[in-house]
Amino acid sequence: MRAILKDIITGALNDAIAEGLLKSTVDLSVILERPKRDKFGDFSTNLAMLLTKSEGRAPRMIAEDLIKGITASDLVERCEVAGPGFINIFLKRSYWLSTLAEILKKGEGYGNITAGGNKPVQVEFVSANPTGPLHIGHGRGAAVGDALANILKAAGFDVTKEYYINDAGRQVQNLGESIGLRIKELAGEEVEFGDNHYKGDYIIDIAKEYIAVCGTDEATTEDYKNFAIKAMLGRIEKDLVDFGIVFDQWFSERSLCDGDKDQVGATIAELTEKGLAFDKDGAKWMRTTDFGDDKDRVLIKADGERTYFASDIAYHRGKIRRGFTKIINVWGADHHGYEPRIRALFRAFGHDDEMLRVVFIQLVALLRDGEPVAMGKRSGEFVTLRQVMDEVGTDACRFFFLMRKPDAQLDFDLELAKKQASDNPVFYVQYAHARIHSIARLAKEKGIELPDTIDVATLVGLELGEEMALIKHLAAFEDVIEKSAQLMEPHKVTFYIQELAGLYHPYYNRQRVVTDDKAQTIARLLLCRAVAQVIRRGLALLGVSAPESM
């Protein structure tokens, strides 16, 4: 739709130039916006104001020369110059009705656009260490990552969702040791835990599982570690599945340094060859400062052990090699200091680091009736995703995680999320959907049949201002998806469907859909169907269900 309008305006511009009214040949990309006020039209452009410099004339005069060509289009009802030189465009009602017909025709596919050009994109998210259960911070990352993946898919990208498993290195070593200690303890031995050991109850559970499966024979920390990683990942995957998230790929860090195909070693060797790695103080470093980092980074420590960063350069190198043209990492905001070195890696290997996009997830502050849940601002770290999910349900949980832009701290009120009233946004939106289905059921009972083919004539019964407002909002859905994908901000979809529900409820309250006026009833039923369809699709992008009755 936007494209059609741009064509109209560009056409008007060219006409004006051809007639000698304008002289500018500057290639301006036409900026179209949806004005805040109805009286400013369905769309407006500031093109004339942008041309003042090159034309050397007042913007309103330039605008006058442009509106002739715009008005000539048969989609345009009228077109006027306003304010400092805006061109406000009003489209014909028939245009909007045909748009609604189009939306209905596309059905569930409405919302799919081609902006992504089918380019392969990877979204890596959650990637929590398999050393403990997912907490609500991970949950927010999971909700954002998954919604982002859905939105990018709708925007026409070829998306792969990936979880990076940190199954190598110190942390999982600590995990193995922790299990070993608990097993000894269970056997009645006196044990002492170190600061680095995991002491949660889940460790005891896994220790018991180990005994049940493998017996009490002497075993190595390596055995415990491998068992525990598997057990933890099983729990994490279960949490995620129950949260509605299924990954395309689980990528093991360990697989990057498996003996014969040691990609970490190979990547380090390559950096050394390029002169980008050097030895200092008994350690091997990467010269990340050459690529914008504020200090160089250690790859291999003086004790011979590799750093996490060493694995990560091999991992990201691999992402590029796997052919992804856009690489998205969803990280906790506390990792933002890590971004420059990863960016450095892209540039070190001659890639445009623009292909990397890191989405940072801010903390979640859990509240109950407005009061902080646990002491301390990091309460989110101590509450598991499972607890919250079980308490408020996955729908409310996911919706709440997506109500704010990822990089803004989020207040999550558990009582509000459970509340079945209009001040709970998730219920507000779902309720609009359920109401429409309720009407549809009534219509069906009354034997009202909807036509198979829908055109403008079918919809002429829609003539109220609030009906046009609904249609125009429906028509904006694809723009929202494009923008949301482009900026990697799923909350735009959340806001959009809240607005849509906010337009629908008053309409429902004021107007009756099923009446004795057959033609009007059918038109209104179709409008309702379109609203339900878009709400359902929007909720689906967020990973939230759309119940047909509540």
Added chain:
RNA sequence: GCGCCAGUAGCUCAGUUGGAUAGAGCAACUGCCUUCUAAGCAGUGGGCCGGGGGUUCGAAUCCCUCCUGGCGCACCA
């Protein structure tokens, strides 16, 4: 000290290639159920867009500076 993110209505937040009178939800107050779900709707009040400079026809938006808050500055992951 340096870096990143933020500061918009009482609260939580939208507002992103600079646009017209800065928006929404909640909370508060006042109304609305013989009618498709009142789990809803209508109305009212509410703002030096953190402060100060600058850029220009125009700034919440861009630049500089200061203040405040969060986070990060490992041979941890």
